[in-house]
Amino acid sequence: MSAPDDAYKGYRDPTLSTMRRFEATVWSKVRAHTTRGTFEGLVLPRSEIADAEHVVLKLQSGYNVGLRHDTIENIEVLGYREAVYRVPEEEFPSDPTKPRVRLFGTGGTIASRLDYRTGAVIPAFTPGELYGSVPELADICNLETEKLFGVFSENIGREHWLTLAERVVEAIEEGYDGVVVGHGTDTMHHTAAALSFMVQDTPIPIVMVGSQRSSDRPSSDAARNLLAATWTAAHGPIAEVMVCMFGPTSDTYNLLHRGTRVRKMHSSYRSTFRTIGDIPLAMVTEGHLSPLKTGWRERRSDRPPQLHAVWDERVTILYYYPHMNPDVLDALVGCGYRGIVIAGTGLGHVNTKLFPAIERATAAGVQIYMTLQTLWGFVQMQVYETGREILARGVLPLANMLPEVAFIKLGWALAMHPDDPDAVAALMQENVTGEMTEREPHDGYLLFQGGVPEMRELLSRIRS
Numbered sequence: 001m002s003a004p005d006d007a008y009k010g011y012r013d014p015t016l017s018t019m020r021r022f023e024a025t026v027w028s029k030v031r032a033h034t035t036r037g038t039f040e041g042l043v044l045p046r047s048e049i050a051d052a053e054h055v056v057l058k059l060q061s062g063y064n065v066g067l068r069h070d071t072i073e074n075i076e077v078l079g080y081r082e083a084v085y086r087v088p089e090e091e092f093p094s095d096p097t098k099p100r101v102r103l104f105g106t107g108g109t110i111a112s113r114l115d116y117r118t119g120a121v122i123p124a125f126t127p128g129e130l131y132g133s134v135p136e137l138a139d140i141c142n143l144e145t146e147k148l149f150g151v152f153s154e155n156i157g158r159e160h161w162l163t164l165a166e167r168v169v170e171a172i173e174e175g176y177d178g179v180v181v182g183h184g185t186d187t188m189h190h191t192a193a194a195l196s197f198m199v200q201d202t203p204i205p206i207v208m209v210g211s212q213r214s215s216d217r218p219s220s221d222a223a224r225n226l227l228a229a230t231w232t233a234a235h236g237p238i239a240e241v242m243v244c245m246f247g248p249t250s251d252t253y254n255l256l257h258r259g260t261r262v263r264k265m266h267s268s269y270r271s272t273f274r275t276i277g278d279i280p281l282a283m284v285t286e287g288h289l290s291p292l293k294t295g296w297r298e299r300r301s302d303r304p305p306q307l308h309a310v311w312d313e314r315v316t317i318l319y320y321y322p323h324m325n326p327d328v329l330d331a332l333v334g335c336g337y338r339g340i341v342i343a344g345t346g347l348g349h350v351n352t353k354l355f356p357a358i359e360r361a362t363a364a365g366v367q368i369y370m371t372l373q374t375l376w377g378f379v380q381m382q383v384y385e386t387g388r389e390i391l392a393r394g395v396l397p398l399a400n401m402l403p404e405v406a407f408i409k410l411g412w413a414l415a416m417h418p419d420d421p422d423a424v425a426a427l428m429q430e431n432v433t434g435e436m437t438e439r440e441p442h443d444g445y446l447l448f449q450g451g452v453p454e455m456r457e458l459l460s461r462i463r464s
């Protein structure tokens with residue numbers, strides 16, 4: 001077993017020495033007795049980014065556990081089973097009566113069947129690989145796939161947004177009935193916002209999807225999310241940029257969120273995406289969609305949409321904190337930033353210490369916009385003296401636009417009108433694609449933060 005064993009390379013590697021002492025190798029099935037208890041599982045090759053201190057076991061449950069070498073008292077080797085992390089490829093059946101959907105892969109957990117040795121993401125994105133893993137996809141549509149990038153979503157940025165927007169528009173022009181974009185969940189809402197501004201008036205659904213848990217884990221949401229997203233792209237009536245992710249905490253349905261009103265709100269729950277300041281567009285399962293909201297754009301047969309694939313990277317978000325000193329703002333201006341979105345406190349405030357720095361920034365031609373840390377509710381800068389003072393210094397309020405959405409929009413607006421600050425300001429304050437709403441629904445904040453069935457159940461228990 002030389003190749004995987006190399007993963008535990010190095011003479012002074014304490015984990016390797018421990019494994020050798022007990023004659024265990026990578027892929028050994030072992031029972032490890034440690035000071036923290038006994039664990040039974042398969043020794044996995046070490047990822048390149050893992051440390052030299054732990055043996056990683058894949059337990060029967062599908063979860064991995066890292067055992068620190070100095071807690072290991074004894075290892076019994078029970079057998080040997082080399083895992084094959086290849087996705088079974090089968091030819092995706094083609095059915096001319098079914099809609100055509102284009103799936104773009106960008107990376108993230110949904111694309112990862114983790115190669116434990118390299119830590120690399122294996123692109124499970126050819127139609128054959130997808131069909132091999134989720135054969136039900138073939139009941140929905142003819143799926144054509146393309147891996148655009150293979151990165152975790154913290155590495156997504158300007159170039160990815162531009163390429164993705166261009167490729168999505170090409171797919172629309174080529175006559176696909178829907179587009180699915182597989183993406184890491186961490187920054188999916190940024191990309192959803194970028195696509196919403198860059199691809200306007202789409203005649204077909206553009207559905208972003210990801211998963212919080214990779215498909216080799218028993219509780220993975222990958223297949224469920226993929227099926228719901230693919231069904232929405234193929235058959236759903238809503239022609240917008242949307243995020244389709246797990247709805248409630250139980251495996252009941254997915255929610256469709258508008259691309260400019262959605263946010264990742266939990267670091268590990270599968271039900272992590274929430275519509276903020278509004279209610280989700282719809283509940284969806286593969287085969288059925290119940291609208292929750294009215295006023296969405298309907299699927300059309302005309303094309304093409306408008307493509308505005310531009311973005312100026314000299315924008316930033318300034319998340320205000322008490323005691324913030326003005327040098328932070330001066331530094332941003334000094335670094336050449338042209339647009340700043342402030343996430344302010346309460347109704348849209350920062351401390352008075354920043355006022356001179358705001359004046360210096362706006363005098364230098366930097367555009368400053370106000371959004372809220374509270375996420376729900378509207379910027380209202382006429383209520384308190386502080387707000388009025390900030391307004392008087394040229395900071396423009398952005399209603400209930402989410403800070404990340406405002407950041408993406410500002411980069412886009414600056415690139416749309418590079419030499420016309422008034423046009424940028426007008427565009428920022430115009431509702432282009434649902435990023436600002438007239439009012440927030442009274443039930444949105446309470447009801448749709450959980451899951452609808454769970455809330456009903458909770459309420460009936462409280463009432464009885």
Ligand code: ASP
Binds near residue numbers: 110153154185210213
């Ligand atoms: N870090 C991953 C990403 O955003 C997490 C995920 O995909 O859920 O790419």
